[in-house]
Amino acid sequence: MPAMTEPKLISGNANRPLAQAIARRMSMHRGMSVGLVDARVERFNDQEIFVEVYENVRGEDMYIIQPTSNPANDNLMELLIMTDALKRSSADRITAVIPYFGYARQDRRAKARTPISAKLVANLLTEAGVDRVLTLDLHATQIQGFFDIPVDNLYAAPVFALDILHHFKGQLDDVMVISPDVGGVARARELAKRIGAPLAIVDKRREKAGEVAGMTVIGEVTGKKCIIVDDLCDTAGTLCKAAEVLIEAGATEVHSYITHGVMSGPAVERVTNSVMKSLVITDSIEPTEAVKNAPNIRIVPTAPMFAQAILNTWSGTSVSSLFETDTLVPIYEGLYSTV
Template sequence: MVAKNEDESLKIFSLNGNIPLAKKVARVFGTELGEGSIKSFSDGEISISIEESVRGVDTFIIQATNRPVNDYYMELLIMIDAMKRASAKTINVVLPYYAYARQDRTANPHEPITAKLIANLIVEAGATRVLTLDLHTVQVQGFFDIPVDNLFTMPLFAQYYREKGMTDDDYVVVSPKNSGVQRARSLAEYLGTTIAIVDQGETEADEGYVIGDVQDKNCILVDDILNTGKTLANAADLLKANGANEVYACASHALFSDGAKETLEQSEILDICVTDSCLTEKEQQPQNASYITCAKLLGEGVKRIHENTPMSPLFNKVDKDFL
């Protein structure tokens, strides 16, 4: 689908991954999504038709790669190729969620680095730039041979919690695993709190432990990808066992896979704040989930890329206008 814009030097396209988010991004420019066509043949092949000229135009393709991941990546690659053959000036890929980013190394012998493979496919298809949100690890940017702008959701969450008065000494920002310490530290700096870490055990017999003081504190768990919900739920149990009062959580990308709704609703977490970077069905969303939009942040990123203005102000922006 295509966004019609008075500025004919820029056009915004959306594939099927997250059309509601794409519409919100288009509204940042005062536009509405127009008509395009994405069809599937009976054997599963995807057919895409661009129904207006993009010759000499800066194009932006918005595609979230939530479930079904592989179908949505194939849509993206076909659309990039279509743009290239239609003589678009630039082909900018907006990936609110970059699936396969967790496969960024060979953890065991003979494993692929699938995050690199996906980057290669996007570049070889013809993309000229990528705009994404909260990569699982920032070094994934180095897998691309084109510019990559990785925006951060922590300022959005900081504004959400500030408006609720959830700051200072009564609160602790907690990483539910060792690898997320930098993310927790970033949010803690915005909120003026201390941090703690949950070191979860690798087996059922090893329950894990909490590093840091959470006794009589309200805790905010922070993660990037919320999939099954078990990591956050287990971390919340450990925090309560170590004397925490109330437990809250936030996550950049809410996949809410099968079973996540039940796991999170039965957990000790009172409120789970997530962005709309991923599209999930209403019945998959737990009742204790709260949504904030990343549309204005992504829209501002699109605007700055198009206008060739600095992206750096967006990396630490805390402003209610972006919620």
């Protein structure tokens, strides 16, 4: 049964531009002004986080927009404390909209005496009072099973497919999708299927953690415009090395489509100086000025997709409809109207 109250958005400090963009998109859909709930999320001198909500939220359907990106611990604590503030203010339902789910890479015990931090984060969110989670391209889809509450995991692949069909129009016969490792084959295959392109793999071997000993291309990439697909780019070392290996193997161009632009340390400099013609990321993590100014980095907005997903959640309609490229065409009409 559809909710009777309007959905209400509140944002932490992790990515306010995205939260504001989602609010604007929802205003367009609803035909009325949808703003962010007036609140302050600040720190005391000892860096303790304090939250105060200035509007009445009793009985409301609340959506907290907060990626848990760098600084991951601060942004996670903001999310937990905002949840507690809303719960104690008698909000009816609290949905954590987490465009980038931090700690997702710690989804299993790779060796003895290590934590499964993604499960711990799931427990913290549930205990704080979150009723539902909405996120984008989890590093490992089994993380949904760490929660005992509903989790909707959106995918960037339909949006990336729209972008590729738009920017490579008339060149799709030359396009080949590349998985940067064996573990990412399913993600790359999904995008390849959407755009009707063949698939190849870059197999990387590590002698020790953090150091790639060698890379081998599995597949014929000669004369192809290669598109590397992955869920996140951290320091960009592996990504840039993969681009070099593909060019050496005969690729004419290398582009990358990465959902989460973590872009730590030397990442921007590496990408700028690499053989990659372009790196396309989403705004799930607020881009730094260096990322915005990089000549070969382009940012695709996620606000249209998140706004529609929030409205579908609020109204009790299907969120999985957003997994289809055709569904997103009207949502992204202003950006990809010529597709």
